[in-house]
Each structure stands twice: as C-alpha cells, then as structure tokens.
Amino acid sequence: MQAIQIPLLLIFPVLAIIGGLKDLISYTIPNWISLALIAAFVPAALVSGAPLAQIGLCLAVGFAALVLGMGMFAAGWIGGGDGKLFAVCALWMGWPGAFLFLVYTGLAGGVLTLAILTLRSGYLVPAVAGGPAWLRKLAAKDGDLPYGVAIAAGALWAFPHGALAVAALG
Template sequence: MSGEYFRLALTGALSALLIVAAITDLRARIISNRLNLTIAALAPLWWLACGLPLWPDMAVQLLVGLAVFGLFAALFALGWMGGGDVKLLGALALWFPWQAVLSLLVLMAVLGGVVTLATVAYHRLRHRTGQPEIPYGVAISLAALWVLGERYLNQFA
C-alpha cells in the first residue's frame, strides 16, 4: 500500500510541475530548465515505484525520451518549437509508455491548435505588431495532465 501512496505522490508532483510549466509559459513564454530537469529526474523514481525492470523497460523509457527529444530538437532547429517545449516533451516522454506518448503528442497537437488560434486572436484584438509567441507549453502540459488523469479516470468507466 505504501507503494501506491508513493506513486500517487509522484503523480501529484508531476501534475503540480505541469501546472507551473503552463502558467510560466503563458505569462513569460519560458519553461525553466530547472523545472524540466526536475520532471526528468523524478521519472526514474516513477519507474521504481511502478516496478519497471531495468532491462528492457527502463531502457525503453530512456530510448523513448531520447527519441522524442531528438525529434523535437530537430523542430527547434527549424524554428518551429521553443527550447523549453522540447525539453519538457523529452522529460515527459520518460514518464509514459510509448503508446501513451503517442496519445500525448496527438492530443498536444490538437490542443496546440486551440492555443495557437486563441493566441493569434488575442494578438490581433490587442492590435499588436509582429508574430505572436505561442505558449505551446500550455498545450503540452494540458495533454500530459489528460494522459496522466486517464490512468485514474478510466478505472471508473
């Protein structure tokens, strides 16, 4: 039973960190390296709490995290993503099985479209010049919270 409480505490910590990421990205268009590092550093505790074996499961989690980071780092190099967003996605990929990471990415894309439309509309209503900066960390955080919550909400279905 104490393992269950530890997993719940880690889920709560990740949820709080995601909320902080969304708020700071919305306010200042910044997701701090410290926050991303904390999310990544808590992932191995999550693996241990879930009883993942070192081989192959923990190795697969690392591979998924590196693959997601690499893919989005390429998008960063093209100027399509912010650096904090890329690091947040890489850190989050360490927490979820690859199937859930795919769900997170699809949901993030849909929510990112909504955030982009809202940001552009706000930018135009305020008659601001230049290109608006999209707080994509909001979409990433909401998608991750959704995927995280599914673990608990689906048990009632």
C-alpha cells in the same frame, strides 16, 4: 506502497502545470522544471511497479522525443524550453502513452493557436490594453506562441494512459 507511488506520480502533473503557466506568462520554461521531472522519473518508475523493460522503453521514447524536440528547435518551430518539456513529458508517458501525448498535444496546440489568433484579432484589444503585461505581450500581433501550454495540456490529458500511471494504478 501507494503512500509512496501517488506523491511521486503527482510530481509530473504539478510540474507540467507549472511549466505551462511559466511559458504562458514569461515565454520561458525554466530548466529546473525539466531537471526535476528527470530526477523524479527514476524513483517514480521504480516504485510504479513497471517492469524494467517498460522503464527502458520510457527512456528510449524520452530520448527520441529529445531528438525530435531539438530538430523542431533548430527549425525555429518551438523554443528550447518547449523541446525539453516535450522530451521529459514523453519520458514519463513511455509507449504507447507517447502516441496519445502527441495527439493530445497537437489538439491542444490547435486550440491554443485559435485562442491566440482570436486574442490577436483586434476585437479584444480594448479589453487587453488594461490587463497585465504578460497578457498584453500574448496579444501582441508579432508575438510568439507559448507552445509549452499545449505540451502541458497534452501531457496532463495523456498522463492517465502513460506507462508509469498505468503500472502504478492498474
């Protein structure tokens, strides 16, 4: 059974990393990442050994995170891709892993914000000027914050405490 569990569970960190990197480089998180995570959740949940009640709780947590993400998007705090990535990561975390996911995402967001503010402070402008286009865009004073990076980092940090990982790995 572990020959199936582990590859299915590894889909989550791989796609979370890809989502964070895509947001860092292009300020977009493609829909296929969120859709693939939703599609992979069902078989991963079924082979993880999680009881149906726990899987249902994961679905409820994911839906609540989607509503929260939509609210943050409507308020202009995050992008649409960030909201979707947030929701699917919460889906995989379930409860109580979603609480750690929120805490870790907030901490990663603080570190990301400090790093971006340092990058945009002006001291690093000469070093960034010759860098790739995505880095120059990231260093632009009026640029957005690629919060998908923080969401991915928080998800990776919390993943071992998520419902599916706990059920599968004990």
